[in-house]
Amino acid sequence: xxxxxxxLVMAExxxxxxxxxxxxxxxxVSAEAMGAVSLGSVVFYAVAVLDSGLMLGLDTLVxxxxxxxxxxxxxxSLVSAIYxxxxxxxxxxxxxxxxxxxxxxxxxxxxVLRDTVPYLEAIMWSTLPLILFFxxxxxxxxxxxxxxxxxxxxxxxxVNVAGNWILxxxxxxxxxxxxxxxxxxxxxxxxxxVAVLAGYALYLGRHxxxxxxxxxxxxxxxxxxxxxxxxxxxxLSLEIGVFAVATAIIGTLxxxxxxxHQIAINTASFTYMVxxxxxxxxxxxxxxxLGRGDPQAAGRAGWAAIxxxxxxxxxxxxALIAAPGYVALxxxxxxxxxxxxxxxxxxxxxxxxxxxxQAVATGALRGTGDTRxxxxxxxxxxxxxxxPLGCLLCFRLHGRAVGLWMGLCVALILIGCVLLVVWSRKVxxxxxxxxxx
Numbered sequence: 001x002x003x004x005x006x007x008l009v010m011a012e013x014x015x016x017x018x019x020x021x022x023x024x025x026x027x028x029v030s031a032e033a034m035g036a037v038s039l040g041s042v043v044f045y046a047v048a049v050l051d052s053g054l055m056l057g058l059d060t061l062v063x064x065x066x067x068x069x070x071x072x073x074x075x076x077s078l079v080s081a082i083y084x085x086x087x088x089x090x091x092x093x094x095x096x097x098x099x100x101x102x103x104x105x106x107x108x109x110x111x112v113l114r115d116t117v118p119y120l121e122a123i124m125w126s127t128l129p130l131i132l133f134f135x136x137x138x139x140x141x142x143x144x145x146x147x148x149x150x151x152x153x154x155x156x157x158x159v160n161v162a163g164n165w166i167l168x169x170x171x172x173x174x175x176x177x178x179x180x181x182x183x184x185x186x187x188x189x190x191x192x193x194v195a196v197l198a199g200y201a202l203y204l205g206r207h208x209x210x211x212x213x214x215x216x217x218x219x220x221x222x223x224x225x226x227x228x229x230x231x232x233x234x235x236l237s238l239e240i241g242v243f244a245v246a247t248a249i250i251g252t253l254x255x256x257x258x259x260x261h262q263i264a265i266n267t268a269s270f271t272y273m274v275x276x277x278x279x280x281x282x283x284x285x286x287x288x289x290l291g292r293g294d295p296q297a298a299g300r301a302g303w304a305a306i307x308x309x310x311x312x313x314x315x316x317x318x319a320l321i322a323a324p325g326y327v328a329l330x331x332x333x334x335x336x337x338x339x340x341x342x343x344x345x346x347x348x349x350x351x352x353x354x355x356x357x358q359a360v361a362t363g364a365l366r367g368t369g370d371t372r373x374x375x376x377x378x379x380x381x382x383x384x385x386x387x388p389l390g391c392l393l394c395f396r397l398h399g400r401a402v403g404l405w406m407g408l409c410v411a412l413i414l415i416g417c418v419l420l421v422v423w424s425r426k427v428x429x430x431x432x433x434x435x436x437x
Contacts, residue, residue, distance in 0.1 A: 004284060005308065007150035008141060009277030014153030016269045018160050018189060022182045023266050024331055025164040032255050034332070036115030037182060038262035039108065039251055042244035043116075044123050047096045048130060049240050050088075053233025055081055055134040057225040059283040060369050062142025067291025074143060075205075075213035080221040081135040089128040096124045108251040112258060122183030126190040133190065136197040141284055145204065152196035160189040228371055235362070235375040242382040246408065249394065250401050257401045260340035263331045264405070268348040268355070271316040275309030275356035279363025282306075286367025295430035302364035302423060306357060313356030320349035340401060347405040354416030361419040365426065373422050377415045386411025 019041055026033040058077055065073035100117055108116070137149050163185025205211055243265065250261045282305035289298035320327070328341035362374040390407020393399040399406065 004141075004144055004146055005278045005281035005305070007146040008280045009274050010150040011137075011146070011153045012273035012277035012280075013270065014150065014157055016266070016273045017153075017157045018186060020266050020270060021157060021160050021164060022186060023262055025161075025168050026182050032109070032111040033115050034262050035109070035112040035251065035255050035258035036119050038258060038265070039103075039112060039116045039247055040119040040123060040183065042240065042247045043099060043103070043120055044096060045240045046237065046244040047092050047099065048124075048127050049236045050092060050233050052131055052134045053236040054084070054088075054226065054229035055131070055138050056232035056236075056366060056371070057227070057229030058135065058138035058142060059280070059363075059366050060228050060287055060371075061221075061225065062139055063284045063287030063367060064291035066143045067288035069292075071143075071208055072213060074139065075208075075210050076218060076221060077225070078135065078139040078201075078210075079213055079215060080218050080225055081139070082132065083217060084222050084225065085128075085131040085135055089131050093124050093127050096120065096127070103248075106248040106252060108248065109255050109258070112251060112255055119183040122181075123186055126187040129187075129190045129194045133194040133197060136194065136201055140197065140201065140204075141280060142287070144284065144288075145200075146281075148197060148200040152193045155196070156189040156193045159192050160185055163188050228366075228369065231371040231375040232366060235371070235378045238375065238378040238382055242387055242408065242411075245387065246390065246404055249391070249404060253400060256334070256336045257340055259332065259334070259337045260328075260344055261401055263328050263337070263341040264344035264348055266331070267320070267327055267345060268352075271313065271320075271352060272355055272359060274312050274316075275359040276363075278305050278309040278312075279360040279366075281363070282360055283363040283367040286364050290368065290430075298367065299427040299430050302361075302367070302427065305364060306360045306420070306423070309356040309360035310353055313352040316356075317349040317352035320345050320352065324349075343402045344405050347402060347409050351409045351412040354413045357416040358412065358419045361416075361423045364423055365419070368426060368430070370426065374419060377418050381411040381414045381418075382408070385414065 019037075022037050022041075023034055026037050058081055061077045062074045065071075065077065100120060103113060103116065133152075140146070140149060164182055167181030167185050201210070247258070247261060247265075251258050282302055285301035285305070286298045289295070289301055324342040324345035325338065327345060328338040331341070332338065358374075358377075365371070365373060386408045388407070389410060390404035393403030393406050394401070395403075397403060
C-alpha cells in the first residue's frame with residue numbers, strides 16, 4: 001500500500017500546490033485578486049470536474065483488469081475514455097462560458113468580479129488537457145505506475161511558478177496582468193502535465209502491447225465507464241459545487257472574508273490531498289485484489305488505507321489548531337485577512353479527521369465498483385444539511401464566513417461517519433465470499 005500511496009499522495013499535493021501557487025502569487029497583488037482566483041477556480045472545477053470525475057470509473061475497470069492479468073482490457077478502457085472525453089470538453093467549456101454572466105447575480109463584490117472574469121476566461125482553455133491528463137493518470141495508476149504521475153504534477157508546479165512570475169509580475173517584458181495572467185500560467189502547466197503522461201504512456205505502450213489495442217469505438221465499455229464514473233463525477237460536482245456556492249456567498253460579504261476563505265480552503269485542500277492520494281491507492285489495491293479473486297485481501301487493503309489517512313488527518317488537525325497564524329502568514333501580510341483566516345482554519349481543524357476518513361473510504365468503495373453510495377452521502381449531507389445550516393449561522397445568527405464553514409463542518413463529520421459504516425458492511429459482505437484459488 002505504501003509503495004503506491006506515497007507517489008499518489010505526492011501527486012495530489014502537487015495538484016493542489018498549483019492552486020496555492022496561484023493564490024500566493026496574486027496575494028502579493030491585492031485581496032481582490034486573491035478573491036478572484038478563489039472564485040474563478042471553484043467555478044471552473046464545478047463544471048470541469050464532471051468529465052474528470054467520469055475518469056474515476058477507470059480506477060475500477062483498469063485495476064480489476066490488471067489484477068486479473070488482462071492488460072489488453074486495460075488498454076481498451078483507456079481508448080474508450082479518450083474517445084468519450086473529446087466531444088465532452090467543448091461542451092464543458094461552453095457551460096463555463098455561459099456561467100460567466102451569471103456571476104453578477106450573486107452580488108459579488110465588483111472589484112473581485114472584475115478580476116474573476118478574465119481569470120476564468122483564461123483557465124477554461126485548460127479543460128481538454130486536464131481531462132486527457134485524468135484519463136492517462138487513472139490508466140497508469142490502475143496498473144501501479146504512479147511515479148510518472150507524481151513527476152508530472154510536481155514539475156508542473158515549477159512551470160506554474162515560472163509562468164506566474166513572468167506573467168503576473170511582468171518580467172521579461174511581459175505586462176503585469178495579475179489574476180488573468182495567473183490563469184494562463186496554470187493553463188500552460190496543465191498542457192505540460194498531459195504531455196509528460198502521454199509521452200510516458202507511449203513509451204510504456206511499446207512494451208505492454210498498447211499499440212495492439214483496437215481503436216474501434218466500444219460503446220459497451222463506454223457505457224460501463226459512464227455507469228461507474230457518473231456517480232463519482234456527481235459526487236465530486238456536489239462536493240466542489242457546495243464550496244463554489246459557499247465561495248459565492250462569502251463573496252457577498254467583503255473582499256477580506258473572501259481572501260481569508262481562499263487561504264482556508266487552500267490549506268484544507270492541501271491536507272485533504274494526502275488522504276485523497278491514499279484513497280486512490282486504496283481504489284487500485286482493492287480493485288486489483290478483487291480482480292485476482294481475493295476479497296479478503298481487498299478488505300485488508302481498504303482498512304489499512306483508512307487507518308493511514310485518518311492518522312495523518314488527525315495530526316493535521318492538531319497542527320492547524322497549534323499554528324494557524326503562521327499558515328495564514330504564508331499567503332498574505334494583510335492583518336485583517338489573517339485574523340479572519342485564523343478563525344476559518346480553526347473550523348477546518350475540527351473536520352480534518354472526518355474528511356480524511358471519507359476520502360479514503362470513498363476510494364476503497366470505488367475499488368469495489370460502488371460509486372453511488374458516496375454520491376448520495378454528499379448530496380444529502382452537504383446540500384440538505386450542511387449548506388442550509390451554514391447559511392443560517394452565517395446570516396441569521398451573524399456568524400458570517402465562520403458560520404458558513406461550521407455548517408459544512410457538520411456535513412463532513414456526518415459523511416465520514418456514514419461512509420465508514422458502509423465500508424465496514426462491505427468488508428463483511430466480501431469476507432463471506434471465498435477467495436478464488
